[in-house]
Amino acid sequence: MGDMNGLNGLYGHDFDEDGFDDGVSDEEPEDGAADGFDDGPDCDLLEEELRRAAAVLDPVPTELYRIAMEAFSLRDLDARIAELTFDSLTDAIPVRGVLDPPRMLTFSAEGLSVDVEVTSEGLMGQVLPPQTARIEVLSGPRTAAPLTADDLGRFTCDAPPAGPFALRLRTGAEVVVTEWLRA
Amino acid sequence: MDRSDVGALVRSAVDGDAAAWKALVEGLSPLVWSVVRAHRLSDADGHEVYQTVWFRFAQNLGRIREPHKAGSWLASTTRHESLKVIRSSQRLMPTDDPQLLDRVSEDRTPEQSVLDSEEAAAESERIRRVWQEFEELGERCRQLLRVLMAAQPPSYQEVSAALGIAVGSIGPLRQRCLRRLRARLDARGAL
Structure with a gap:
């Protein structure tokens, strides 16, 4: 959530100006005691x-x-969480004329990161450093689609996530879960 | 749920107490939903943001540094995710107006139908008038009041996290906004 401050600008102007564009005159007595x-x-x-x-x-x-x-x-008390460290939605400069650019995401935990690209076709990614892993695409409390990352760490899923998703990775040594995200 | 119970409920939930989790969901869902609506998200986007926020809260349950501030954590995460939605829709459809989806619909929900029973007709009418005038307030007031009116009134800390405004400005702004709403209602002779 490191980019939270970067988003303040979106609404910043609303809070700098009066914003009371509601048809009630600003001349209204401030000492409301009168009314x-x-x-x-x-x-x-x-x-x-x-x-x-x-x-x-x-x-x-x-x-x-x-x-x-x-x-x-x-609740995944034993898993480590890989936090979102790059999101093209907020961290990349928009490309003019590209209407539906792929969403590029990077999740990082100590010693391990996952790059993910989400398009309308599905989901592609790579575990770094490259290694085999079993990966589940979580889309809520009850559903998970299992995948396998090859020995270069690459994996694909043919369906794009519908709604919020997270990846649960089982490497040889541990379980890592990415931060939940709306695709 | 009393706000002073939040810290203890979070700690119990971490230990596996499902009833504590249920109390947190019941107590803090209205806040999350209000923040979603304060940002004027559509139903579809709002549902996804709400779910993302609760999934992430469950995922981070044991790692939240200040359990008693879980409400602020939820409010701030909801704001953050809502702004992302707004940002992505602006990027894709820069000319689209913000959707005005929380207008009062002409279709009656079951809750509204209950209200339409004869005894409750007057109450129903008053609620509609208040809501209609609220919807027509300026954006800043509409946003602030939408968060404040959450069932189980939010703390000013939570409101601050929900809207990114200073705690100290909430009281004066609240009073000013409610006064404006009152003036609109009086002008229509509604109350």
Whole structure:
């Protein structure tokens, strides 16, 4: 998550400017006491009203609760995590005219890294330093597609991940799991 | 779930306590979903971000340095992933307007239908009016209030992590935004 600061610019301008483009005049008295609305309790009531509205009109979808409950099985206390250290989405300069560039990702753990390229065709990658490995493509708590990396560490998967995915690598010595990512 | 329980629940979940995990999911899902919606993600993108965030939380459970700040961890991860979605969609479709998908739909969900029973009709109408006026607030207010209104009210630390704004600015901004919302409602004679 080292690039988090790089993203601030996206919304930075919204927070620098007034942003209150809501048709209510800025001349509105700031001492809300005049209209009887300066009060914590009144603010709290209105916030509660919004909370009730959100619970009815935009609640957490039920199936998402279920998926998050099941995610408990994704605890991998013994595996090492390979963190995302390069993501073309945020770290590469966009190429003009290329509408659907492949997503290039690098995950790194101490002494081991995995390069992955995701296209609409599927997923290709290489374990570095080159070595054989058994690889599972995880796409949620219950599904995994097993692959094998050849002795140069290369592997391919014919289907692109649908939704969030992670790779679980079993090398001779250990288990490494990549950080979960939305493809 | 009380926010002061978060640290203990995380530690119990690390030890394999499924009930603790369930309490965390129930207690903090509304925050994650609110942050997704504050960024105006579509249903499809929002579902994927929500899942990515919870999968990553499960994966990192034993490694979270400050378990009592798990809510802020979730809020900040959700923000980060939401901004990535916005960034990728801007790259692919630079001219597209942000999708306005959390508008009140004309189709009634089961929850709304319950509200439409006769006794609840007035409440239903008020909720719709509040929501409609909320949706038409400026972007900064809409975003802040969408996070604040999560079931199980988030802490200001969590709001700060969710939106990348200073903790100290949240209180004044909140009051200003709620006052604006109140003014809009009063102007329509809604409440």
